[in-house]
Amino acid sequence: MKDRKKADEGELDYGNWVSLKLIYVPGAAGLAILILTPLVPLLLVPSLVLIAISSYFAYARHLFSPRGKDISRQVRRMVLTNIGGQGKGRGLDIGCGNGALAIMLAKAYPEMMVVGMDYWGKDWGYSSSACERNASIEGVGDRVTFQRGDAASLPFEDDSFDVVVSNFTFHEVRGVRDKGSLVQEALRVLRPGGWFSIQDLFLLKSAYGDLDALLDKMKDWGAEDTRFIETRNSEIVPWSLKLPFMLGTMGIVAGRKRARSVLEE
Ligand SMILES: C[S@@+](CC[C@H](N)C(=O)[O-])C[C@H]1O[C@@H](n2cnc3c(N)ncnc32)[C@H](O)[C@@H]1O
Structure with a gap:
């Protein structure tokens, strides 16, 4: 559907070397673990690491994208x-x-x-x-x-x-x-x-x-x-x-x- 919209608009789509999976998977896991930290405070460290990984890939994706630094x-x-x-x-x-x-x-x-x-x-x-x-x-x-x-x-x-x-x-x-x-x-x-x-x-x-x-x-x-x-x-x-x-x-x-x-x- 999104592709069709892009085609209709004649918009170029060269993709991005950083897939959304690299952002969503560690991000979602980090947030899920964060919710558990009131019960298990030690989980705070892995949760923050996962969120940092997700944030890094989101930033890298932006840098690679034509809307970022191309x-x-x-x-x-x-x-x-x-x-x-x-x-x-x-x-x-x-x-x-x-x-x-x-x-x-x-x-x-x-x-x-x-x-x-x-x-x-x-x-x-x-x-x-x-x-x-x-x-x-x-x-x-x-x-x-x-x-x-x-x-x-x-x-x-x-x-x-x-x-x-x-x-x-x-x-x-x-x-x-x-x-x-x-x-x-x-x-x-x-x-x-x-x-x-x-x-x-x-x-x-x-x-x-x-x-x-x-x-x-x-x-x-x-x-x-x-x-x-x-x-x-x-x-x-x-x-x-x-x-x-x-x-x-x-x-x-x-x-x-x-x-x-x-x-x-
Ligand atoms: C990081 S992308 C780079 C794509 C493109 N060269 C560019 O500059 O955007 C890696 C590409 O390698 C392709 N690829 C991986 N293994 C391959 C194989 N065995 N034969 C042909 N292409 C392959 C993937 O489908 C993907 O398009």
Whole structure:
């Protein structure tokens, strides 16, 4: 119903990285426990902790939202600053959510055809229909298509894109312990000479292990001119979002896929 109203009003909906569940669950639990504190005074501490957690996520949601500081948009924009070339051909956004980065890519490169791909699971309120609606409102509906797929096994041929981007997706992929393997899969579908720019929690050791080791392995997977940009230190990131599981371990790996030599052909 709410979605329908938004569509009727032609309102963009790129969602929010902080789900309402993260606010409501600890908030409701904290208040429920607070009611019991006259009987069990010791419950005051856990109750206040839960309310503090809920308040933190509510504040973070506000910061990410367009009605707040629109941090998500600024974070996504950093992904696009690492793409060179003519801006033509085909682009791919892996884990496109409600299509924000895919649409941004299409708007930045008016001659590019863009594919936004996501598995649109239940955890997020994202959907292909919201993507299509957003693309149409943004005026790029004729150049951006959306399809379901899994970042761990991309439904595309080798070497099929000129540009591959992704934002805040790989750490969310379940069932893949070493998130570095998702970078390898992204490079597989990039054509030799093509550009990639992937932003994620690359400094979160539990997801990626040692970053230098990953950058080394990327050479074997065909990447060249690879650099790591510590976007967590960008001035757009307020200190309150620098927790490790928020933006505090964020960075971009960007570069190109090596052109194949005649000997490799
Ligand atoms: C934090 S959201 C980021 C969405 C989007 N990139 C953005 O910038 O708003 C993480 C996204 O990863 C997607 N995702 C998680 N696991 C995935 C998988 N195995 N394959 C494709 N997408 C996945 C989720 O559906 C969600 O859209």
